[in-house]
Amino acid sequence: MNAVEIEEAVSALAEKPFDRAEFAYAFLEAFGNKETTLKRLRSGASNKSDLGGVLQTNNIHIATCDPGQVMATLQALRASPATARGKAKFILSTDGNSFEAEDLASGETVACTYREFPDHFGFFLPLAGITTVKQIRESSFDIKATGRLNRLYVQLLKENPEWGTAARRLDMNHFMARLIFCFFAEDTDIFSRPKLFASTVQTMSASDSSNTHQVISTIFRAMNVKIADRAAAGIPRWADLFPYVNGGLFSGSPEVPRFSRIARSYLLHIGSLDWRKINPDIFGSMIQAVAEDEERGALGMHYTSVPNILKVLNPLFLDDLREKLTEAGDNPRKLLNLRNRMARIRVFDPACGSGNFLVIAYKEIRAIEAEINRRRGEADRRTEIPVTNFRGIEIRDFAAEIARLALIIAEYQCDVLYRGQKEALQAFLPLRAENWITCGNALRLDWLSVCPPAGAGTKLQSDDLFPPSLNEAHIDFENEGGETYVCGNPPYLGTKKQNKEQKADLERLFGDRIAGWKSLDYVAGWFIKSADYGEHTNSISALVTTNSICQGVMVSILWPVILGSGNEIAFARTSFKWNNLASRNAGVTVAIVGICKAGRRKLKTIFTESDGITTASIAANINPYLVAGENIFVSPRSSQISGMPEMLSGDKMTDGGNLVLSFREREDLLHSYPETSEFVGRLVGGQELIKGILRYALVIPDAKLREACNVPPIQRRLDAVAAMRSASPKLTTQQLAAKPHQFDESRFEKVRKIIIAQLSSENREYYPCDLVPDIDVAMAPSLVIYQSDAWLISILASKMHAAWISAVCGKFETRYRYSSILGWNTFPLPTLTEKNIADLARCGEDILLARQAHFPATIADLYDPDEMPADLRAAHERNDEVLERIYIGRRFRNDTERLEKLFELYTKMTGGQSAPKKRKANA
Template sequence: MNAVEIEQAITDLAAQPFDPVEFPYAFLEAFGNKATTIKRLRAGASNKSDLGGVLQTSNIHILTCDTGRVTQTLAVLKASPATVKAKAKFILATDGTDFEAEDLASGETVACAYPDFPDHFGFFLPLAGITTVRQISENAFDIRATSRLNRLYVELLKDNPEWGRDERRHDMNHFMARLIFCFFAEDTGIFGGKGKFTETVAQMSARDSSNTHEVIGTLFLAMNTERKDRAAANIPRWASSDDFPYVNGGLFSGSMEVPRFSKIARSYLLHVGGLDWTRINPDIFGSMIQAVADDEERGELGMHYTSVPNILKVLNPLFLDDLRAKLEEAGDNSRMLLNLRKRLARIRVFDPACGSGNFLVIAYKAMREIEAEINRRRGEPDLRSVIPLTNFRGIELRDFPAEIARLALVIAEYQCDVLYRGQKLALADFLPLSNENWITCGNALRLDWLSICPPTGTGVKLLADDLFQTPLDQTEIDFENEGGETYICGNPPYLGNTWQSAEQKAEIRDVANGRTRSPGFLDYVAGWFIKAADYIKHAGGLAAFVSTNSICQGQTVPILWPMVYSTGCDILFAYTSFKWANLASHNAGVTVAIVGIGAPSNGLRHLYEHQDDGSVVLRDGTSITPYLSMGSPVIVEKRNAPFSELAVMEFGNKPSDGGNLLLSRDGLQSLGLTEKQREKFIRRIYGSQDFINGGARFCIWIEDRHLSEAQKIQVLSERIEAVRALRLASPDKGARTILAKRPHQLKLMRIGNTHTIIVPSVSSERRPYLPVGIVDERTTLTNLVFGLYDAPLWNLALIASRLHLVWIATVCGKLKTDFRYSNTLGWNTFPVPTLTEKNTTDLTRCAENILLAREHHFPATIADLYDPDTMPADLRAAHDRNDEVIERIYIGRCFKNDTERLEKLFELYTKMTVNKGQQTKVSKR
């Protein structure tokens, strides 16, 4: 269940008569517990309560009680030994009149009347596996409003299916935007009385809902007509009163058609209007409401919320920190404060993937806060804001989020006016809305950003679609921004190269414009970085985006960052990788980074490093690498051979056999070979999962000199012919003309004469070390692992080190969140100092100690041994000793942390590439 569904379920529960026996189970069911889970709790199989209540392990202990004993019962729950033993996160007590609960980890509490507990549903979202943020916990209204609007939207489409089709989708979305404005206006004093719009619809529309659409259409017409013209327009007196002012601004222009309402839809409308819309938070609400109008996203309502703290990770270092510093510097100096206010008036914030406007709304509210403090210090608290909404520009692909973005900014402007200037002045300046259009609906990678956010005071001339029914020829905006600043920001779509459509790949290719040979490998978000860098080159400014951390890892770096550097941009600040979670239940969140770019300056670069404990450490320096470490902007490129003395690492053997040469243990038995035949024609074979999890597979291994003998064995001969037929039918020319001539063999036939060091190509990021091992001369590898054939054992010590894991995690990138190994990008580029004979001897001993420690725990698998929670002490000690020996070779002591490791490795890499006559791929400025 998502947050919106949970809110609805909790609200329904609170509306039912209180049943002290059933309440705990109904409460848990409302938070997504399955029927089988509830059944086990009822039966006592999983109920750990020692008080006669319901205790779900690692979740919550609930106890209903007699009237007036809620506080005492909560204390009993907290003192319960079962609560502690079961590691409950929450305790909850209620008597059907009062309701109390506590978060045992934070100590936060809820105490309210029983009917009001749905107002606090956000407090309990962790029960559904949803890691939420304080804004949601403290302001459940936005989720409640989204839930009600979603039910209304779905109900309307049942009776008006044509409004859900592509040709009328815009009309439906525009209708919803109008409703949202009316609900907000009737509760905030913009309309004549609180609840006036909802009250009028209730009074003037028939209970059978037959004329509800006509009543709403008439009200919309009134808000699009100036008072002096309402009589001529035949607007009835009930709609033309002062209670409904002239709004226009494009919001109520155009068609007045309204979808027809069923009795249920009318009821839903009245319930939505009955909410207290003064509590709307536009930076939260917009993110959730945008999904209402999208068929694919409606099932994920509430999942698109971007928390304010995460948005501020972009906006603060981009420009807000500097504004606040200038405010602090100005003190009470009237002239300096005036200059800062003039600067605020000329700042533009541009989000070219704005969705429902979160980043723009947060930026606007933060700037209004600074402006209000300026006005306070200058003794001008009632002064009208000099910060125009038209300076907060966006591009959004879909029309409804784009409309919501503009509406969210309009609401934010009004709320700021009320907060800083008072209700009276806010109302005086609010209506009518402006016809100016500053949110563009279109494809950001196809539009010209310079035309949408030009470097001078000229207006927008090209827009892909209209908003609030504003015609294209009326979208030119005049505003004073000459000499102002432009800040580009946002959270663009992440789509990896594998999942992009042909059109999206074409967009990236066109944005790259021939500046790289491999644009097809780029994540979709890379297009926004390239466009931003090009914009900055021509118009100045700074840009910062939330991005998948893939743009700072692996093969993406040498493709993307030379293009960015070639525009004259540099990385000015960054946040290293962190999980970007949303409101989805049990959502692990994508791993992201934040990167800010702009023209180089003499100032320090700021790197915000996320630590394992969730804290952030700020480091300053003169340069940040595209891998998000301090240092010169070196770019690691693939190499065909390793540096220095490292052994050659190659792929294992690709079968290309249609399953005829690979065998399970049972498959091997079914061949019925003699012991002598097995010895000659069968080998053990490892892939990544076989090696890590202890699987057993085999392969038919026929050397040319034994082919005639193998063909005399019917089961082998049949498999050989099956492989031949498969390869001859292949669309691949090499398979038909070369591999088909040796169907008795895997595509490659690599195997060690004495041993092979094995390295899986993909492994879990949870492990503290990369899995690496050694196999004998009768064991071979699939193409899902790498092999160092007959390599010195000290190579294993290097691969098993923390130092090498840090390098691989950085320069090779990841597959989802798992480490993705590469021989050409990870091993061949790994910088190793010149090793003495003693060094190699010491490292060999370390490798032997690691292998011996594993043997002590036979038959434990690599997965068992390297589980970070249960890793054996002797194995960890062997790795610690290995790390110490290696790191002393590098710097004469152990490194302090991974940051220091990475910086040393990049330093060495730079020296080694120069010594090899290779230039690091950075732009010449």
Template sequence: MNAVEIEEAVSQLAEAPFDPEAFPYAFLEAFGNKATTIKRLKSTGKASTNQSDLPGGVLQRNNIHLKVCQEGEVTATLTALHESPATTRYKVKFILATDGKTLEAESLGDGETVACDYPDFADHFGFFLALAGITTVRQIRENAVDIKATGRLNRLYMELLKQNPDWDKAENREMFNHFMARLIFCFFAEDTNIFHSEGLFTQTITQMSAADASNTHEVLSELFRAMATPLEERGAAGIRNWADRFPYVNGGLFSGSVEVPRFSKVARSYLLHVGNLDWKRINPDIFGSMIQAVADEEERGALGMHYTSVPNILKVLNPLFLDDLREQLAAAGKNGRKLLHLRQRLAKIRIFDPACGSGNFLVIAYKEMRKIEAKINELRGESDRRSEIPLTNFRGIEIRHFAAEVARLALTIAEYQCNVLYLGQQEARSMFLPLKNDNWITCGNALRLDWLSLCPPTGTGVKVQREDLDLWGETRDEAEIEFENEGGETYICGNPPYLGSTWQSPEQKDDLKQIFDSRTKNWKSLDYVAGWFMKAADYGTRTNAAAAFVSTNSICQGQQVPILWPLIFETGHEINFAHTSFKWANLASYNAGVTVVIVGISNHAGKVRYLFSIDDQNQTIVKESENINAYLVSGENVTVEKATKPLAEVSEMTKGNQPADGGNLLLSRSELDNIQFSPEVKKQFIRVILGSEEFIRGKQRYCIWIKDEDVKTAYDHPVISHRLKAVQEMRLSSSKAATRQSAKYSHQFSEVRQKGDEQTVIIPSVSSESRDYLPVGFLPKGSIVTNLAFALFNPPLWNMALIASRLHLVWIATVCGKLKTDFRYSNTLGWNTFPVPTLTEQNKADLTRCAEDILLAREHYFPATIADMYDPERMDREFPLVREAHDRNDEILERIYIGRRFKNDTERLEKLFEMYTEMTSHQGTGKKTKKGKTKGGK
């Protein structure tokens, strides 16, 4: 479940008649607990999972202890829940007591409490979101109205589509979206006194539209017509008296058609319900990112997940330009001249988000700049001075029409709220209406539009060739934009669509082709977000700009690094700040979010670059650096390339054996049992075989493995002989010459890389990114490894300790990249390039013991599989010995590298890249770039 679905379920529970027996279970169900979980809680005896030690109490371990009590005993019951030994023993997060009249609850982690009338507890649903695994969004607890508004608007939207199917057709969808934008504005305006009378819009609909909704569309149409008509023209226009009370708004929002979809009785009810919410509390920072999904058919199923937290947005905006402005403010002190210059600078800054969605980045940037400006005015004794920061300096491109409308609306609301905050409501209202006709959000494909036209480096007279310039007015093919900020800075920012190459549509691939095809022929493996980085770099060659985008970390890993980043660097841009990998979470239950990085680029980067990272205690640390390379590591601009032999003194790694047998040399456990080979035949010809899946999931698989000297004996066995002939026929019919050639030795795999008698270290070629360690293993003699894994044959066991380390995992993740979302291992790119210091015999002995300890810890939990033991949700709880063995391994290995534990993965990578650069330069394989920085050789 996501936050919108949870809010709806909690609201329905609060509105329903109170049932004391059913309440605890209905409450848990509202927060996403499945029917089977509820059934186990309700059951009695040994099967019950209810751990409460209070009569009538319900305790879900690691979650909540709640109890329904007699009327008037809520406070005493909450105390009893707090003092319950079971509450402590089972690590409860929340306690809750209710008698159906009032409700009290406490979050035991931070001591926060809720006390309210029972029907109002739905207003506090955000307080309990941790019950659904949503723990990252404190703002939602303080702005529950945003979630409510999203859910209610979605219900209204869907009901209107049901009544007006033609409005969902492509030719009418923009009109429908425009209608929804008008509604949102009216709901906000009536609750913030913009309409001069609180609740005027909703009250008018209630009074003037029939209860059966037969004329609701006519009432709304007349209201919209009034808001589009200047006061002096209303008499001639025949505006109805009850609509004439509304001010003139227009500004494009109410121009054009005032046609309204027809309402059902249910849709009218939803409309009034939305209107009765407290829209004064709407937060444009986060509202837009959720509401944009209402009008997007593809995203509607994930309604409520489209949330971008303010702290995450500030991770982009602060180092991009806000930190500098705040430093200038602090440095100015009370110097009036310096403060004036800073205020003038603020008025000329342009913020440009070429993938603006519903405007989150633009809204936050605007509000933060207004905060700085207000402080300047206060220090200069001019607190009543109107803002000189124009909304038209906050420009965006968005491909979805409704999201573009919401972005402009969110900025308009943000401007009004800032004016109320800094100038007072009366002054803010006098400035607000009528809305201006200016348009600063373009609806279109950012990778096809000319950014210099939309956000030009010069002042006036810039002609723009594009459609849909006037989002809230009539479409125009050509227009002229004027800026009041010639000579100002431009900061490009945002969170563009990521989309790896596998998931790109033909149109999106063509977008990238238009940008990259003339620069490189290897662009097809680039993520879609790479297009924004390249266009930002091109833009920066023509104007005073810097850019920073949120991106999947894959553009700074593996094969994309040598494709994309040399092109960026060739434009004169460098990475001036970056935030290494962190989770960009949303509002879905138990959703870890996508792993992202933030990369800032500039062609006038200063001497000091800032690298932000999360340490092992989940604290943000900042490192100053002279250079940040494309792998987001403090150090030289090095590119890691494949090596045919290991750079360090370690065993050689190869791919496993390639069958190319049509399945005839492979056997499942059931096939092996059904054939009933004699013990002698099994011993001579049948081996255990493992690829990535078999090793990780513990699946049993076998193969026929025949040495050259045993071929004649093998053909004497009818089943084996039949299978070998089938292999020969399959290979002879292949279109590949090499496969046909291998038909000569059909008793063997087509590519044999081991004798079959070796002890083997196996490394899966693909492994889930969620694991903290690569699932390397040690196989007994006789085990065969397929080409779906890598292997070290007869290696010293300390090699396994290297591969099992956190150090090796972060190296693989960075230089090898991923297959979809999984780590993709490579012997030539990952193992052969892995920097290892010279090891003493004692070092090797210590690491051998570490590898043995890891294997013994796994053995302790037999028959648990690698997948079980390395599941991040279960490792610490169910398999602590495995975690402890890895911790010891990391402790010993990292002390070999630097004499202590590394603080985080960023520090690990810095050391590894430093060693890699040194190792490749010593071998004489490094190449110098124009800036004298090393490029790793083969």
């Protein structure tokens, strides 16, 4: 369940008569617990309560009570030994009249009437596995309103199916935007009376809903006509209570879908909410989901947290404005200069969605302006920050319309906050007719037309296949001069997830400029457009991106073009989780990259997060891997740069499964033919290495083939391999039929070897590798080094190596993806002395011994970041200490330092110096 669904379920529970015996189970069901879970609690099988209530282990302890005993019961729950034993996160007590709860970790509490507890549902979202930020827990209204709007939207489409067609979708979305404005306006004194819209619909429309659509249509028509002209337009006098709004919101067709009794009831319930609580920065993205078929099932997952948005906006320009405010102090002239500067700042989001970034930027700038006005003794001064300076491009029409509406609401709320209700109302209506949010394809539109560098407005230019569609024929309300800041969170979409139109977008941008553009993530289009835009404007851009464009082969494809066009990285925030409201969603791993013209910012800043703490480091230059240092592009190599042993791909089978044995098949073979043990080795791919899965393969050297064929089960398997290969349409596979005992492209050597997984979870601190017996087979796409030197384990299982792989190899989905030619062959290692090698070998052996001490625990078990055994962690710490001292004489403080040193060494080693000779294996 997502947050909206939970809110609806909790609200439904509160509306029912209180059932003391059933409340706890109904409450847990509202937060997504399945019937089987509730059944176990009811039977007592999993209910650990010692107070006659319901205790769900690791979750919550609930107890109902007699009237007036809520506080005492909550105290009893807090003191209960069962609460501690069951590791309950929450305690909850209610008598059907009062309701109290406590978060035992934070100490936060809820105390309200029983009917009001749904207003606090965000407090309990962790019960559903939803990790929330503070803003969400305090904005239950936005989620509640979104859920109500969604029910109305779905019901209207059910009753008016033609409004759900492509031809009418724009009309339906425009209708919903009008409703949102009316609900907000009637609760914030924009309309002449509280609840004017809802009460008028209730009074003027029949209870059977037969004319509800006509009443709403009349209201919409009225707000598009000045009051003096309404009689001539045939608008009834009762509609004169509604103000003239204009601004394009109520222009065009006033047609409204027909309402059933149910839809009318939904509308009136929405009107009963208190719309003064709306947060436009949160609300917009949730409303967007109402209109998107593919997203409505994920309603409530679209929230972008304000702290995450500020990670973009603060270093982009807000930190500088606040610094200048501090420097100005109470100096009237400096304060005036800063205010004048801010009036000319434009914020441009070319993938604006429902306007989250623009709304937050506007509110933050207004807060700084308000402080300037306070210090200058002009607290009631009208704002000089035009909302039209906050530009956006959005491909979906409804999202674009909601973005504009969200900015209008944000402007009004700021006016109320900083100037007062009366002054805000005087400035609010009629709405502006300008449109500063453009609906269109940002990768096809000319950004200079949407947000020109200065001066006169221009017509929008776009590709004919993707014309703009939202009344933006001219943008002629420019501020002369000033700064432009480009920001946003564009769509990521790896190459395999791009549709034909998206691939065409990238081809249009990169086809003549970058040979390998087909390997680029879709977000790369926004970076190249930002770089091009920066060549003609006084702008800095900062975009949220998946790590993909700063890792692996994409770096050498994209960044030479961006940096070669006179741009540089101004600041960056390295990998962090961009969370949303999806249940149990860990969030996608992203980075933030700011680019500008070279020389625009002398000092660059790299922000890193670790354990919730952000550190900032200053650099003279940030390279495309988001590391301080020279611009460098790590390219695949055919040999190991530091002279270490060759790493090869594992063996391909191409055997139809006939050379592979399960654990049971191996046992049966060895039981009947014990002498075949020399022909059976463990088959080790990534899953087998990490999860300890047992699979085996026939390993038959040419010299032993006749002996092996004397065993009937082996002969049958080889015959099946030959038949499978002979039937293949591939000539190379047919040729292998003559040697059915051999693997395809076999590299197998019967020596002890080190096997490395190709894929690994990004949550592991160390990359998975292991030393295996000589009979074991490395199966592609896992990788193998045909040597058994323990010092190689020390290198492969180090934080230095993990940091390098993370930076240069790229990822598959969110997992690390190892590449021998890009990760291993490029890994820079200082020249090692014999003592260095001996020390590292001892560390590698200690790691292997620590693993063996926990047999049969697998690598997946041992390297769980929360469950790693203390002795294994200590062995790794000693290993990192020894290796890192070889690099710089001490431990590195973090991965940023590690990568800075590795890139420095890589640069030296590829700068014309001869490659070190390969080291020989230790005897």
